[in-house]
Amino acid sequence: MxxxxxxxxxxxxxxxxxxxxxxxxxxxxxxxxxxxxxxxxxxxxxxxxxxxxxxxxxxxxDIGGFETGDVVMERRKLVGKLSTGCVEFNEMMGGGIDTQAITEMYGEFGSGKTQVAHQLAVNVQLPKEQGGLDGSVIIIDTENTFRPERIKQMVEGLSEKYGQEYDYEEFLKHIHVARAFNSNHQILLVDSAMELANELKNSDKPVRLIIVDSLTAHFRAEYIGRGTLADRQQKLNKHLHGLQRFGDLFNACVVVTNQVMAKPDAFFGDPTKPIGGHIVGHTATFRLYLRKSKGDKRIVRLVDSPNLPDAEAIISVTTAGLRDP
Structure with a gap:
């Protein structure tokens, strides 16, 4: 067109x-x-x-009107799948992380959220036959957790896995990182990401993944007490819709990490609950709950999805990146 x-x-x-x-x-x-x-x-x-x-x-x-189901089905074929590098994890997600959807990962500190985000930032650059999307990645870093050294280790891990030499510096060139200093800056960075994605649209590595790590840290720190709750949720809602729009316009995966809170009054079941309430719960397309297991193992649970059943997968977080246990 x-x-x-x-x-x-x-x-x-x-x-x-x-x-x-x-x-x-x-x-x-x-x-x-x-x-x-x-x-x-x-x-x-x-x-x-x-x-x-x-x-x-x-x-x-030609968007915004009614369509029949078969037309929607045909358009869904354009949705890409980004491999996590783990067979069980990919199967649970129906082949990988979807483009044009928000995938939220929540869990306690040390549960592996940032590790999964780093691995996806590497995998998205791989060719499609190796489970990648042949694209570049934008990372909005709110907690200063991005580590280029970790990317280097993961790329070296890929070289071992596929038996071919990958240059980690090439991978780092296609990772665009911005540090968000407060919630307003975080929201504005999505607009900057749009501009960058437009510039790279016709390059050999268009933006196919945007990561926000973490989505709620600044909102949680700045909006304290119940009196500010409505304001916080409204801003969070706007931010998430901006991210969803980014995913739709550029056929990109949107991956956000989320913090948790403990519910001390919960006598039964798991007392950890994700931050952000119903706004985040309703807007995220896929919700993944990560928790620690023995040694380097992590349990990833698919809590919510529009088309997949609830399920669990076990992954290992190693020096070389995410692996099957």
Whole structure:
């Protein structure tokens, strides 16, 4: 399909087009999936005009109307699967981590969330026949946990696994890391990620994975007490929808890690619960609960999925990366 310029849309003049582009709405698809209020604020126009622009963008990009199930089924074939590097884990996820979906990993400290994120950042760069997506990765690091040394170890582990020499420096060149200093900065970084993904769209390594590690750390630290809860949840909701939009526009995997809290009043069952309440629970497409086991083993439990049954997989976190136990 030929690319449509913003100026070609109804109700969009050169000045409005420039304002939209400055606000990060660089493609017709990005406008088509935004809300009138969002667009009105960004381009300094009325909400009714913004609604007309969005309608024109939806017609132009051919999205937002009703479709029959068989058409949706055909489009689902475009969804990519990113290998975790572990057979049991992949099988539990129906072949790997889905693109165009948010996969949330939660668990206590040391349960392996950041290790899985590092491994996915390496695997996404592999060719499709080796379970990768032949793309680059964006990492929004909120807890200063990204370690290039760990990437080096994992790439060296891949060289052993596949019996071919991989250059870890090449892998590091395709990992784009940004440190988020507070929750507002974290939300803004998704817009910066959109710009970067647009730049790399037609390169040999387009962005096929975005990782937020961790999603809730800043929100948890800044919004203290029940009085700020509604505000926090609203911002968290906006942030998650921005990430979902990123996944849809660039056919990328969205992986977020989440912290947990203990429920001391829970007499039965597991007292650990993920942070973020129902907002995170409803917005995440897949929820994975990671917990420690003996030695280097970790248990990964699929808690929620729209199309897969609840299941558990055991993985090993080794120096060379994630492996089957």
């Amino acid at each position: 030929a690319e449509v310029l913003l100026e070609e849309l109804d109700h969009v003049g050169p000045a409005t087009a420039q304002k939209l582009m400055d606000a990060g709405f660089t493609t017709v698809e990005a406008i088509a999936v935004s809300s009138p209020a969002e667009l009105a604020t960004a381009a300094d126009i009325g909400e009714s005009t913004a609604a007309k622009i969005i309608l024109a963008a939806r017609q132009s990009a």
